[in-house]
Amino acid sequence: MLSVRSVHRSFGEGPSAVHALRDVSFDVEAGTMVALVGRSGSGKTTLLNVVGGLDRPDSGTVVADGIEVTALDDDGLSRLRRDTASYVFQTFGLIPVLSAAENVGVPLRLARVPAEERERRTGMLLDLVGLAGHAEHRPDEMSGGQQQRVAIARALAASPKLLIADEPTGQLDAETGLAVMALLRGVVESEGVTVLLSTHDPVMMALADRVLRMHDGRVDA
Missing domain, CATH: 3.40.50.300 (P-loop containing nucleotide triphosphate hydrolases)
Known part of the structure; x- marks a missing residue:
């Protein structure tokens, strides 16, 4: 690899x-x-x-x-x-004004993934990292550990x-x-x-x- x-x-x-x-x-x-x-x-x-x-x-x-x-x-x-290749930074690197779901969806938007598939993949990844109930929360509404989980989900978004x-x-x-x-x-x-x-x-x-x-x-x- x-x-x-x-x-x-x-x-x-x-x-x-x-x-x-x-x-x-x-x-x-x-x-x-x-x-x-x-x-x-x-x-x-x-x-x-x-x-x-x-x-x-x-x-x-x-x-x-x-x-x-x-x-x-x-x-x-x-x-x-x-x-x-995707990168997970120590300082999380999330976009402050976006929700968890929107942060995870950024790579999919850049790849022009259709909205329905983007929403499905985003929901699956938030569930994978244990944050299905925090999709609408912004970074400042989450703990450091939750923000890092969102960062990992975002890094995995584009497979x-x-x-x-x-x-x-x-x-x-x-x-x-x-x-x-x-x-x-x-x-x-x-x-x-x-x-x-x-x-x-x-x-x-x-x-x-x-x-x-x-x-x-x-x-x-």
């Missing part, structure tokens, strides 16, 4: 340059959950951004579902994020093959974080989605099929 080969990414130049990724290579099998772990500054977020096409490496390749992400132009990257999550439980308390972890594990099993996430949480590591440890921009695959 995912192949990362010899990826380098640096910020700045000369002696003060920060080498965020150093010769990173690994593979991820389809339908699995893989956790990236490591101290802050080890390169986890940079790697996720490169895999998801939000950032470009200085060298190396990323191939997701047969698509060479690192060779795509801006239009190609937009199609990748619309059709193949992506790859879900990328950057510290998805980082803003949540322990109990709510555990529920979100269990939800992501269930998504892998019920939707067949491949999940690549970063985490500091040992419970999330235990739920993952595989753990990749990062240090100083390198991955122990």
